[in-house]
Amino acid sequence: MPDDFIQIGTITGAHGIRGSVKVYSYAESPERFAVHGKVVLIDEAGGMRQDVITWAQAHKRIVRLTLEGVRTRGEAESLKGWGVFIARSELPALEPDTYYWKDLIGLAVVTTTGEHLGRVTQIIPTGANDIYVVETPPGHPSGEILIPAISSVVLDIDIEKGFMRVELPEGLI
Structure with a gap:
């Protein structure tokens, strides 16, 4: 597309x-x-x-x-x-720190320590906040990770560079 x-x-x-x-x-x-x-x-x-x-x-x-x-x-x-x-x-212009889902799908997801967690494959809307579904690379202990789209977890999104930087809460993986 x-x-x-x-x-x-x-x-x-x-x-x-x-x-x-x-x-x-x-x-x-x-x-x-x-x-x-x-x-x-x-x-x-x-x-x-x-x-x-x-x-x-x-x-x-x-x-x-x-x-x-x-x-x-x-x-x-x-x-x-x-x-x-x-x-x-x-489409109308976006406000700062807001994104179209299409732009988020496919982003690489990395932790603050530089660990590559995978790519965003889907976004699940919920009442409180969206959930990013991240498909992990082969050999990773879990097939996918569900990451809440909240500012304390998602620290940075760079559409042009193609990545999302996250700090996962304890026990999320």
Whole structure:
């Protein structure tokens, strides 16, 4: 996936008979699915198409959309599983020390003593704070480490250099 796109959802199925789709939203705000907004749809094989939102209705994490190029239920059903992306340039500027998940996935994780713990492979949202799932290298005693995304544990993130520096609490590994 090119770095100039951010995934904001996944199409989970059709809605109604006129070609609307249901999207599971990853966006913090339903405004990412604004009418007249441009989206890029990408399937698992890398097939890509651009479209324009003509109607949107959000309900919790599900957003129902009508897309300009989708007219029938069959066309909508054929998009199940496709990712919904927007151009990175469409996103608001980030506040200091905040990051898009896409930028954190793949970062190397190192301790304050220089030990390489692995790479961030997934982020789990929780009510209090996110959890970074770190896949450890072969031969490490644990297959993965769950690191809380809190300032006392995650000391530094450098997107450009590709690493996250952490100080793990006792007993985390």
